[in-house]
Amino acid sequence: MTASGEVSRPDKILYPESGWTKADVVGYYRRVAEYMLPHLVGRPLTLHRFPDGIDHQGFFQQARAEHFGDRVGSLRISHGKPTGSVEHILCDDADCLAFLADQGTLTFHRWAARGDAVERPDLMIFDLDPPGDDMGLLKRSARRVAALMRDCGLSPFVMTTGSTGLHVVAPLVPRADFDSVRDVAGVMADRLAAEFPDELTTEQRIEAREGRLYLDVMRNAFGQTAVAPYSLRARAGAPVATPLDWAELDKGGLCPDGYTLANLFRRLGQKGDPWARMAGQAVDVAVARRALDALD
Numbered sequence: 001m002t003a004s005g006e007v008s009r010p011d012k013i014l015y016p017e018s019g020w021t022k023a024d025v026v027g028y029y030r031r032v033a034e035y036m037l038p039h040l041v042g043r044p045l046t047l048h049r050f051p052d053g054i055d056h057q058g059f060f061q062q063a064r065a066e067h068f069g070d071r072v073g074s075l076r077i078s079h080g081k082p083t084g085s086v087e088h089i090l091c092d093d094a095d096c097l098a099f100l101a102d103q104g105t106l107t108f109h110r111w112a113a114r115g116d117a118v119e120r121p122d123l124m125i126f127d128l129d130p131p132g133d134d135m136g137l138l139k140r141s142a143r144r145v146a147a148l149m150r151d152c153g154l155s156p157f158v159m160t161t162g163s164t165g166l167h168v169v170a171p172l173v174p175r176a177d178f179d180s181v182r183d184v185a186g187v188m189a190d191r192l193a194a195e196f197p198d199e200l201t202t203e204q205r206i207e208a209r210e211g212r213l214y215l216d217v218m219r220n221a222f223g224q225t226a227v228a229p230y231s232l233r234a235r236a237g238a239p240v241a242t243p244l245d246w247a248e249l250d251k252g253g254l255c256p257d258g259y260t261l262a263n264l265f266r267r268l269g270q271k272g273d274p275w276a277r278m279a280g281q282a283v284d285v286a287v288a289r290r291a292l293d294a295l296d
Contacts (some may be wrong), residue, residue, distance in 0.1 A: 007022060007023050007026050007102055008022075008102055009022060010022055010023035010026075011023065012052075012053070013053055014050060014053040014054065014104075014106065015053065015054060015236070015237070015238045015261075016053060016054070016055050017236045017237065018236070018237055018238055018261075018262070020238050020261060022101075022102065022104075024261065025101050025106065025232065025238075025261075026098050026101045026102050028101075028232065028261050029094075029097045029098055029100075029101040030094055030097070030098045031265065032230045032264070032265075032268075033093075033094035033097050033098075034094075035229075035230055035268060035272075035273045035276075036097070036228065036229060036230040036231070037091075037092070037093065037094065037097065038273075038276070039110070039228055039229045039230070039275065040091050040092070040097075040108065040110060040228055041091075041092045041114075042090065042092070042114035042115045042116060043090070043110040043111045043113070043114050043115070044062070044075055044077065044088035044089065044090065044110070044111045044115065044118070044225075045062075045088070045089045045090065045091055045108055045109065045110055045111075045225075045228075046060055046061065046062040046089075046108075046109040046110075046225045047060065047061045047062075047089065047100060047103075047105045047107075047108065047109075048060055048105065048106060048107035048108075048109065048234060049061055049103060049104045049105050049106070050104050050106050050234055051103070051104035052104075054106070054234045054235070054236070058106070058234055061089075062086060062088060062089065063086050063087055063088070063089075064087045064088065064089045068089075068099075068103075071095060071096055071099045072089060072090070072091065072096055072099065072100065073089070073090030073091065073092055073096065074087045074088060074089065074090055075087070075088045075090055075115045075118070076088070077118055079223060090115065091108070106232045106233070106234045107227060107231050107232060107233055107234060108227075108228040108231045109225035109226060109227055109228060109231075110225055110226065110227075110228040111223075111224075111225055112124075112125055112178075112181075112219065112220060112224070112225075112226065113174065113178075114174070117174040119177055119178065119222065120174040120175060120176060120177060120178075121172060121174060121176075121177075121178055121181050121220065122171060122172050122173070122174040122279070122282065123169055123170070123171060123172060124149075124154065124169065124170045124172055124181055124184070124185050124220060124285065124288075125167060125168075125169050125185075125217070125219040125220055125226050126145045126167065126168040126169070126185065126188075126189070126215060126216070126217060127161075127165060127167055127216035127217075127218075127219055127226065128141050128142060128145070128165045128166045128167070128168065128213060128214075128215065128216070129164070129165050129213065129214040129216050130164060130165055130213045130214075131209060131211045131212060131213060131214075132211075133164070133255075135254065135255060137199060137213055138165065138166055138213065138256070139249045139254075140199070141166075141199065141200060141213045141215075142158055142166050142168050142249060143249065144192055144195075144196065144200070145168040145188075145192065145215070146158065146168055146246070148188055148191065148192060149168070149170050149188070149288075151291065151295060152184075152188070152287075152288040152289075152291040152292045152295075153283055153287050153288055153291045154170040154283050154288050155170055155171060155278070155281035155282075155283065156168050156169070156170050157169050157170070157171075157243065157274070157275055157278050158243075158244050158245075158246060158249065159229060159241060159242060159243045159244060159275070160241060160242045160244065160254075160255075160256045160257070160258065160259060161227055161233075161241050161256055162227065162231070162232070162233035162235070162239035162240050162241040162242070162256065162257050162259070163227075163233055163235065163239070163256060163257060164256050164257075165256055166256060167226060167227075167241075169278075170283070170288075171278045171279055171281055171282040171283070172282055172283060172284070172285050173282045173283060173284045173285075175284055175285070175286070176284070176285045176286060177222075178220060178221055178222040179222075180285060180286075180289075181220050181285050182217060182218075182220035182221055184285055184288055184289050184292060185217035185220050186202075186217050187292060188217075188292065189202045189215040189217050190202055191292075191295075192215060193215060198212070199212055199213060200212055200213055200215055201213070201214055201215070202214070202215055202217075204216075204218075227241045228241065229241055229242070229243050229273075229275060230242070230243075230264075232261060233257070235257060237257065237260050237262075238260050238261035238262070239256075239257035239258070239259065239260050240259045240260055240261065240264050242259040242264065242267070243273060243274045243275040244274060245271070245274040
């Protein structure tokens, strides 16, 4: 992007099947910024960049590049050995979002913690990874995770990933560390897998899942990321990770990649952002831990 804000190579095709160009992608991120930025501000990001479009090899980038200049924020975080210190990327305004899109960024992945409390997550994330395209299983699993979260005093929110699954996310008061949050999420996942052994599993190895949906809680580890709300995905049709309200799981045509660059703004005009006030429902994970223990 030039100093005057013009898109570089605006006609470059990034989504060949749909014909979406870099100008379309940059325009999308400028337009969606008012909904997306509250979910990004202050959070270290990992970029998934495709400078030559989705038909070519992309790459992940978590360290801020020198040529980004003052348009892109940064936060230096120590990861210990062997990684050491990394100057992570921050994106706190629409100009930064557009600039990173102009750099070929299609997908933004975010930390579960903000920079002012980078070792204390304010989100608990369940990534529901289905074995195929069984939406019935995916919806049932999301509801089961949500029901257990509510039993533990948490407030669950649901999002399509723009890929093959759903995320169920609960806002947290940022007091506990990542290990504590991941431990609670892991116990919850184990409990659900034991209760529904024919449909749910915590097996990381695909060959061990035996057609069951994988309850992935590894997004709750320090340094891990999850796709950000309203982020595009590098898939045909330019699908978007889209927050839902729970009633929408009853929609017959719902699928994880059903909202796209082509139809998202119609939806936002009708519903706004179902996650807009989620931070106000944050709970200390210690409360959830006590409630979870009490269930046993």
